[in-house]
Amino acid sequence: MRIGELAELAGTSARALRYYEAHGLIEARRGANGYREYDESDLRLVREIRSLLDIGFALEETRPFVDCLRAGNDSGSVCAASMEVYRRKLAELDGCITRLQAVRNRLRGELAEAIAQAG
Amino acid sequence: MRIGELAELAGTSARALRYYEAHGLIEARRGANGYREYDESDLRLVREIRSLLDIGFALEETRPFVDCLRAGNDSGSVCAASMEVYRRKLAELDGCITRLQAVRNRLRGELAEAIAQAG
DNA sequence: GCTGGCCCTGACATCGGCGTCAAGGTTTAC
DNA sequence: GTAAACCTTGACGCCGATGTCAGGGCCAGC
Numbered sequence: 001m002r003i004g005e006l007a008e009l010a011g012t013s014a015r016a017l018r019y020y021e022a023h024g025l026i027e028a029r030r031g032a033n034g035y036r037e038y039d040e041s042d043l044r045l046v047r048e049i050r051s052l053l054d055i056g057f058a059l060e061e062t063r064p065f066v067d068c069l070r071a072g073n074d075s076g077s078v079c080a081a082s083m084e085v086y087r088r089k090l091a092e093l094d095g096c097i098t099r100l101q102a103v104r105n106r107l108r109g110e111l112a113e114a115i116a117q118a119g
Numbered sequence: 120m121r122i123g124e125l126a127e128l129a130g131t132s133a134r135a136l137r138y139y140e141a142h143g144l145i146e147a148r149r150g151a152n153g154y155r156e157y158d159e160s161d162l163r164l165v166r167e168i169r170s171l172l173d174i175g176f177a178l179e180e181t182r183p184f185v186d187c188l189r190a191g192n193d194s195g196s197v198c199a200a201s202m203e204v205y206r207r208k209l210a211e212l213d214g215c216i217t218r219l220q221a222v223r224n225r226l227r228g229e230l231a232e233a234i235a236q237a238g
Numbered sequence: 239g240c241t242g243g244c245c246c247t248g249a250c251a252t253c254g255g256c257g258t259c260a261a262g263g264t265t266t267a268c
Numbered sequence: 269g270t271a272a273a274c275c276t277t278g279a280c281g282c283c284g285a286t287g288t289c290a291g292g293g294c295c296a297g298c
Contacts, residue, residue: 004274014275015256033264035275055222059255077233086230093223097216103174104212111205114196123244133245134286152294154245178285 003028006038010046020049023059025066045069048076056093061085122147125157129165139168142178144185164188167195175212180204 003014010017020026021036026045028036045066052062064085065076076082122133129136139145140155145164147155164185171181183204184195195201 002275013256015258018277019256033275035264053255055226075233075236077229078237080237083230083233083237086226086233090223090226090230093219093226097219097223100212100216100219104209104216107174107205107209107212110196111202111209114194114202114205117194118197118199118202121245132286134288137247138286152245154294172285 001038003036003038006043006046009043010050012046012050017046020046020059025049025059025063057085057089061089120157122155122157125162125165128162129169131165131169136165139165139178144168144178144182176204176208180208 001009003017007014007017017026021028026042026049028038028042031037048065048069049059049062052065053059064079064081068079068082069076071079073079077086120128122136126133126136136145140147145161145168147157147161150156167184167188168178168181171184172178183198183200187198187201188195190198192198196205
């Protein structure tokens with residue numbers, strides 16, 4: 001399939017796919033006319049990338065998962081490097097959530113105080 | 120005081136202060152030499168801005184608080200517009216936290232699964 | 239009078255993940 | 269045969285809050 005179709009199937013844009021390629025995450029055979037040609041395995045890679053990006057991963061962080069899939073594994077998550085990224089992300093998320101909750105509570109307090117003072 | 124001193128007292132940079140000024144959040148008298156001159160009330164304004172930015176507010180969102188302080192209120196939070204921003208931010212934070220927790224749980228699940236498959 | 243430290247304005251650089259336009263070649267449908 | 273819809277590369281735009289450099293004044297101490 002060509003880039004437009006792949007983009008549509010993966011729920012993204014041709015521009016994004018070229019971007020991933022420029023960063024070495026995906027590759028493409030070229031037809032006689034110079035057009036990129038993809039197959040089902042490429043679709044899997046792109047879907048892996050997209051779902052990780054949607055979760056909040058940076059593009060670079062998807063690389064271990066892509067490499068893992070490319071290495072022939074059924075899942076992009078079963079490689080050591082991928083799991084390491086998972087762990088890091090999990091810790092990052094925990095920190096983020098904790099921080100946000102602290103901010104949230106502080107905000108609630110300040111709002112309550114402001115209402116008391118204004119009322 | 121001059122811009123360097125204000126920046127230091129407020130825990131920020133001269134560059135940032137000029138940026139706030141460019142966006143109409145603070146003003147400065149000018150000395151005979153063209154240097155910006157600030158006083159204690161300016162320090163209050165900047166501290167208000169900084170603490171809100173540190174919490175995760177966008178610069179524009181600090182404007183109601185600054186206006187509120189400038190209007191002579193003891194706190195930047197007691198004006199209707201400020202409290203509205205507080206409420207919006209609070210809702211935003213709640214949504215953000217909920218989403219992050221969902222992602223976190225999903226991540227935990229996937230990590231556990233990956234470990235099971237790899238092990 | 240000179241060096242060093244402050245200040246000024248203006249403007250480009252940063253980071254990430256693309257969007258979007260330019261200027262062309264290719265293929266497809268009628 | 270021609271217009272529409274695809275594809276190519278290259279390059280600039282975006283967002284926000286600054287950092288940082290360029291090129292220049294102003295002022296204090298020695």
